[in-house]
Amino acid sequence: MTAPHINALYPGSFDPVTLGHLDIIRRAAPLYATLQVAVLRNPSKRTMFAELERVAMIADEVRDLPMVRVSTFDGLLVDYARQCEARVIIRGLRAITDFEYEFQMALMNRTLTPELNTLYMMTSQQFSYVSSQMVKEIARFGGDISALVSPAVQRLVQARIKEHS
Numbered sequence: 265m266t267a268p269h270i271n272a273l274y275p276g277s278f279d280p281v282t283l284g285h286l287d288i289i290r291r292a293a294p295l296y297a298t299l300q301v302a303v304l305r306n307p308s309k310r311t312m313f314a315e316l317e318r319v320a321m322i323a324d325e326v327r328d329l330p331m332v333r334v335s336t337f338d339g340l341l342v343d344y345a346r347q348c349e350a351r352v353i354i355r356g357l358r359a360i361t362d363f364e365y366e367f368q369m370a371l372m373n374r375t376l377t378p379e380l381n382t383l384y385m386m387t388s389q390q391f392s393y394v395s396s397q398m399v400k401e402i403a404r405f406g407g408d409i410s411a412l413v414s415p416a417v418q419r420l421v422q423a424r425i426k427e428h429s
């Protein structure tokens with residue numbers, strides 16, 4: 265079932281984008297007219313990649329999906345959703361540990377904007393343990409991240425770690 269007139273928004277930090285995120289994007293995109301991947305611009309949070317680097321990284325991975333757009337946002341997600349004319353927020357759920365935070369966020373966003381719904385997609389099993397945090401930690405200690413991110417993202421993460429060592 266698709267919603268050809270509905271725009272969806274997939275927000276996150278994406279520092280960096282993982283195969284788990286890309287799996288959600290690829291599964292969600294065909295369900296909507298457009299899927300806007302929105303990278304949080306948060307100067308107070310230390311990130312491995314600047315927001316425009318994260319945008320470029322994602323755009324490169326989804327260039328075969330014409331309905332997917334990539335942008336940055338700051339401020340409240342609900343305000344950005346309104347600006348994009350998105351009626352649905354997409355989030356991925358990995359494990360039960362994600363649930364509490366996601367539940368709180370979905371309820372808060374719905375309190376702020378009742379007409380905006382958050383839809384959760386269960387991660388594919390092989391990505392259920394993948395997080396951007398873990399990717400960075402494993403890479404910093406020289407571990408193999410090839411099962412967690414694309415080859416292009418792997419090269420960028422390793423280059424960034426080398427620059428900082």
Ligand code: PNS
Pocket residue numbers: 275276277278304339340341342368369372373
């Ligand atoms: O990938 P993340 O870090 O789990 O994504 C979290 C994100 C960006 C979706 C969330 O922090 C967010 O929406 N931030 C924008 C500020 C906001 O609207 N806060 C209120 C929602 S609880």
